[in-house]
Amino acid sequence: MLSKRLQSLTKYFNKEDNVIDIGCDHALIDIYMVKYNLVNKMIVSDIHEGALKQGINNIKLNHLKDVIECRLGDGLNVLTDDDKIDTILISGMGASTIIDILNNKYINNINKLVIQSNNDYEKLRRYITSIGFIITNEEYFIDNGKKYINIIFERGTKEYTDIEYQFGPILINNKEYIQSEIDSRVKIISSIPSDKESLRLTLNNEIKMLSELISR
Numbered sequence: 001m002l003s004k005r006l007q008s009l010t011k012y013f014n015k016e017d018n019v020i021d022i023g024c025d026h027a028l029i030d031i032y033m034v035k036y037n038l039v040n041k042m043i044v045s046d047i048h049e050g051a052l053k054q055g056i057n058n059i060k061l062n063h064l065k066d067v068i069e070c071r072l073g074d075g076l077n078v079l080t081d082d083d084k085i086d087t088i089l090i091s092g093m094g095a096s097t098i099i100d101i102l103n104n105k106y107i108n109n110i111n112k113l114v115i116q117s118n119n120d121y122e123k124l125r126r127y128i129t130s131i132g133f134i135i136t137n138e139e140y141f142i143d144n145g146k147k148y149i150n151i152i153f154e155r156g157t158k159e160y161t162d163i164e165y166q167f168g169p170i171l172i173n174n175k176e177y178i179q180s181e182i183d184s185r186v187k188i189i190s191s192i193p194s195d196k197e198s199l200r201l202t203l204n205n206e207i208k209m210l211s212e213l214i215s216r
């Protein structure tokens with residue numbers, strides 16, 4: 001049984017996809033997707049030997065060692081020209097690491113990115129759309145009391161507004177998500193020291209703007 005967090009990602013793949021999961025660790029989602037025939041090809045990779053070993057063990061336990069390729073190394077550098085990978089899955093990493101990984105020649109072969117970052121979605125949206133992708137889906141949910149966002153990027157060009165970069169062109173219409181953004185700002189304001197007036201002002205302005213979004 002996959003966690004709600006990992007399960008949420010599986011619906012963004014299809015049978016034609018040739019996928020690399022970068023930072024696979026336990027490789028649980030990859031095993032699931034291959035087992036249920038959701039993708040055409042799957043390579044899993046991790047920069048840390050211990051993490052990859054865990055994945056390899058799980059893959060062996062599921063009798064999939066001849067189907068899922070496992071590679072040790074940094075990001076897209078584990079690929080070769082023969083791999084013909086067109087889809088990237090990255091989950092559980094910070095935005096800066098994700099951007100470092102995508103800054104690689106093999107990005108030119110990629111048609112789709114399925115991303116579940118730990119932070120800084122605005123930075124990710126700005127970077128990934130600047131290298132020839134558009135945002136085709138976004139999802140907000142809570143699993144085990146923790147908030148998650150999935151963003152799907154596919155090939156294309158499109159201009160986004162600052163608000164769309166910050167809160168997501170699809171998520172700005174999601175009232176539950178916008179309310180959670182308001183709630184987190186209200187919480188921060190309640191604990192700001194009195195000498196941080198400018199931060200209070202910024203957060204209050206954002207709350208006002210978010211409240212307008214929610215009441216549209």
Ligand SMILES: C[S@@+](CC[C@H](N)C(=O)[O-])C[C@H]1O[C@@H](n2cnc3c(N)ncnc32)[C@H](O)[C@@H]1O
Pocket residue numbers: 022023024025026045046047048051073074075090091092093097101
């Ligand atoms: C928190 S785990 C997430 C595992 C899994 N993707 C998930 O969502 O449950 C992050 C993994 O990314 C790996 N990692 C970090 N930087 C990496 C890089 N540049 N290339 C490949 N793997 C990396 C780490 O070793 C770690 O196993």
